[in-house]
Amino acid sequence: MNSAAAASTNTLLLLSDPLDTPISIVNDLLRLQDALRDIQAAARFDPRIAEPDSVQRYLNSGNRPRYDVLHYLGHGYRPTERIKGALAFEDADLKACPLDRERLAFTLKGGAGEFKLAIVSACHSESVAESFFAVGVKHVVAIEADHSVYEVAAIAFCRGFYNSLLTGNFLDKAFQAGREAIFNDRAMRRLGDKAASDEVAKFKLLSLGDDAAQFRLSVTEGRVEMPPLPTPDHQAFDQQPKEFIGRNADLIELFVKVNEHRAVVVTGVSGVGKTELAKQAARRLTARRRFDPADVCFASLVNAKNADEARSTIALALGLKPDATPDNSALRRQLPPHKLLIADEAENLIHNDGKKFRDLLETLIAAPGAPTVIVTSQTNPNTAFAPPMEITRLSEVAGFELFRVNAALTPEQLQPIRREDLLELLEHLGRLPRAIELIARVWARDRGVNSDNMDLQPLLAKLRQDHDLVMADPDYPDQFKSVTVGVKYAYDRLSQRNQAAAGLWAQMALFPGGITKSGLPQIFGTEADDLCREIERQSLVEASFTHWPAPFNNLLELPTPFRHFALRRLPGGEAGKAAAQQAIGEKVLSYYSNWVSLLNGMFERSGDSMAAVANRLESELPGIESWLDWAYDHEQPINNRLFAPNLTASLRNVYLITDALRQKAERFNRALACARRASDLSGEANVLQALGDLKLRVADLAGARESYEAALPIFRKIEDRLGEANV
Numbered sequence: 001m002n003s004a005a006a007a008s009t010n011t012l013l014l015l016s017d018p019l020d021t022p023i024s025i026v027n028d029l030l031r032l033q034d035a036l037r038d039i040q041a042a043a044r045f046d047p048r049i050a051e052p053d054s055v056q057r058y059l060n061s062g063n064r065p066r067y068d069v070l071h072y073l074g075h076g077y078r079p080t081e082r083i084k085g086a087l088a089f090e091d092a093d094l095k096a097c098p099l100d101r102e103r104l105a106f107t108l109k110g111g112a113g114e115f116k117l118a119i120v121s122a123c124h125s126e127s128v129a130e131s132f133f134a135v136g137v138k139h140v141v142a143i144e145a146d147h148s149v150y151e152v153a154a155i156a157f158c159r160g161f162y163n164s165l166l167t168g169n170f171l172d173k174a175f176q177a178g179r180e181a182i183f184n185d186r187a188m189r190r191l192g193d194k195a196a197s198d199e200v201a202k203f204k205l206l207s208l209g210d211d212a213a214q215f216r217l218s219v220t221e222g223r224v225e226m227p228p229l230p231t232p233d234h235q236a237f238d239q240q241p242k243e244f245i246g247r248n249a250d251l252i253e254l255f256v257k258v259n260e261h262r263a264v265v266v267t268g269v270s271g272v273g274k275t276e277l278a279k280q281a282a283r284r285l286t287a288r289r290r291f292d293p294a295d296v297c298f299a300s301l302v303n304a305k306n307a308d309e310a311r312s313t314i315a316l317a318l319g320l321k322p323d324a325t326p327d328n329s330a331l332r333r334q335l336p337p338h339k340l341l342i343a344d345e346a347e348n349l350i351h352n353d354g355k356k357f358r359d360l361l362e363t364l365i366a367a368p369g370a371p372t373v374i375v376t377s378q379t380n381p382n383t384a385f386a387p388p389m390e391i392t393r394l395s396e397v398a399g400f401e402l403f404r405v406n407a408a409l410t411p412e413q414l415q416p417i418r419r420e421d422l423l424e425l426l427e428h429l430g431r432l433p434r435a436i437e438l439i440a441r442v443w444a445r446d447r448g449v450n451s452d453n454m455d456l457q458p459l460l461a462k463l464r465q466d467h468d469l470v471m472a473d474p475d476y477p478d479q480f481k482s483v484t485v486g487v488k489y490a491y492d493r494l495s496q497r498n499q500a501a502a503g504l505w506a507q508m509a510l511f512p513g514g515i516t517k518s519g520l521p522q523i524f525g526t527e528a529d530d531l532c533r534e535i536e537r538q539s540l541v542e543a544s545f546t547h548w549p550a551p552f553n554n555l556l557e558l559p560t561p562f563r564h565f566a567l568r569r570l571p572g573g574e575a576g577k578a579a580a581q582q583a584i585g586e587k588v589l590s591y592y593s594n595w596v597s598l599l600n601g602m603f604e605r606s607g608d609s610m611a612a613v614a615n616r617l618e619s620e621l622p623g624i625e626s627w628l629d630w631a632y633d634h635e636q637p638i639n640n641r642l643f644a645p646n647l648t649a650s651l652r653n654v655y656l657i658t659d660a661l662r663q664k665a666e667r668f669n670r671a672l673a674c675a676r677r678a679s680d681l682s683g684e685a686n687v688l689q690a691l692g693d694l695k696l697r698v699a700d701l702a703g704a705r706e707s708y709e710a711a712l713p714i715f716r717k718i719e720d721r722l723g724e725a726n727v
Contacts (some may be wrong), residue, residue, distance in 0.1 A: 008042035016074030017049035018096035019248035035159035041166035042222025059110025085127025121147035153199035155612035156185035232296035238680035246398025263386035271483030303622035309358035335369035394429035406440035430482025501534035509566035515622030589643035637678035645675035645683030649690035
């Protein structure tokens with residue numbers, strides 16, 4: 001009997017989910033968390049990925065917690081004449097790494113004499129019980145050596161077993177409670193009594209010397225804690241697909257290249273899932289504790305026009321001040337160690353400034369800080385420092401499964417649908433994940449509450465028409481055509497349901513940096529709230545910063561193919577963009593003037609969170625600047641006052657931390673010219689004051705001294721004593 005008193009029971013939970021095994025363990029972990037949630041006992045489960053070298057190092061470290069219980073959740077191998085038993089751990093490339101009895105015991109040796117009990121939730125795990133006995137474990141709960149086990153049975157057993165064990169019962173009684181729980185499990189009842197009896201018989205309680213009827217853990221009342229595996233804390237990772245389907249081989253290839261080169265360029269057509277693949281890789285790297293969550297950085301390059309702007313965006317993502325990294329050498333010297341950087345959507349940058357971007361990329365990868373770099377792009381930058389890997393369209397099997405999951409169908413519900421119809425559906429959508437997800441969600445809503453409606457013919461008829469229209473359009477970019485078929489279907493459904501919502505969605509394309517959900521009513525009226533909900537139901541926008549406090553949360557953005565399509569839905573098409581801007585321009589500028597003031601206030605109060613707030617500020621900068629570009633030439637003054645110059649001046653904070661002013665000199669010059677065009681003395685003074693606040697070096701901008709001197713008489717003319725003093 002365990003007589004050691006403890007404040008809580010500590011369990012080391014080893015998770016193994018290799019990508020080359022047929023069954024995923026991810027959902028099992030979620031089910032286990034649910035099973036433990038309501039147990040009234042002070043217990044902690046520490047999850048760690050079961051990589052042999054990582055587990056070995058951890059168990060041999062002197063500053064870790066000590067554990068009463070070891071729980072392995074993963075895969076086991078049926079014993080053979082050659083290998084008497086093995087568990088599947090994960091290797092560095094995410095593939096299965098079988099540990100036989102000897103190697104398993106060697107890996108766990110650092111915990112020798114520490115673990116009192118082992119639970120091995122894996123098929124055939126009885127065959128490796130000797131490995132746990134070899135490191136001092138006295139009791140092992142395992143699965144019969146010659147059999148596999150249903151996942152639902154394993155989770156049902158854990159629910160009953162832990163509820164009994166952690167609340168003070170002896171081990172033999174807890175084991176029996178776990179077996180009995182299988183009979184009452186809802187999912188097991190659907191399989192029948194015979195299946196439940198067969199599953200119960202597979203669970204074995206093995207003891208070495210000690211009597212299970214005399215063993216129990218010292219427990220106290222409290223709650224069960226299971227902290228999640230580490231995950232990146234950047235807002236770009238807030239959302240992820242319900243299931244990541246059909247990309248296991250691609251993830252393995254990506255890990256192989258990253259492990260060999262510390263860098264990779266993921267290429268493929270628009271909508272094929274490059275960005276999500278990179279994010280999934282970052283999540284797995286973080287879960288394996290190869291990177292701290294705060295060291296995972298995401299730099300969106302979709303709006304970068306040249307390599308200088310790309311360097312500034314990357315510097316900010318890495319936690320550096322871009323005005324302190326005016327060239328590649330400065331970035332190389334200041335790069336913090338051990339960062340993981342995703343440089344996303346680099347194709348426009350490669351097209352516009354390929355040679356300089358390649359130089360930037362090579363400097364970054366070769367820097368002393370040794371970052372790991374994942375680039376996503378439709379085109380290859382052709383650098384020897386980062387090998388390319390192309391991801392192709394989904395397989396038919398993966399496409400079917402992705403459609404099923406996003407249409408909220410059970411495997412049984414998918415069966416009546418004609419395979420020929422599903423194949424045609426995938427063909428129209430180019431087997432692109434984004435298009436399949438979008439169509440599946442819209443079709444699920446079209447079905448409504450009629451769960452028997454499995455007819456795909458109306459959907460296919462519409463897709464045939466849309467496919468022909470899009471594919472035959474010579475003006476439509478080739479890289480967007482396949483995914484656009486899905487976007488068009490969702491847009492047409494939105495138009496049928498609510499034409500005003502469809503019109504609002506098209507206008508949201510005028511905001512390349514996105515627009516906050518709270519900002520829509522201020523520009524488009526109070527009805528925009530309801531219209532936005534219709535748009536979200538059709539999955540036509542993506543939201544970021546969802547966990548931020550209002551009003552800074554829910555930045556709504558249109559992915560690149562969506563935005564390209566939406567601009568063509570404006571009155572007059574893309575050529576009508578200027579007229580659309582003119583219609584709402586004054587409201588947008590008024591909104592941004594107030595909004596940037598709020599963001600600046602948040603930035604000034606951010607303290608230790610300054611880097612996160614800087615990222616929040618920069619995220620909307622492409623949209624704000626696009627409206628300023630319009631306003632410099634088209635905004636009309638009211639009483640000799642303009643929004644654009646003052647709004648430009650108010651960006652001083654974001655420019656201080658995201659760019660050297662020499663890269664924004666043209667913008668400030670345009671703002672000055674705009675103010676002078678309307679004789680807006682206050683706007684002119686504020687722009688000049690912003691130049692002063694940014695503390696320009698004369699070497700950075702010729703004529704900076706003249707700018708300061710020019711500001712003085714203007715401030716004196718409008719009797720702005722504070723502005724005069726600052727200059």
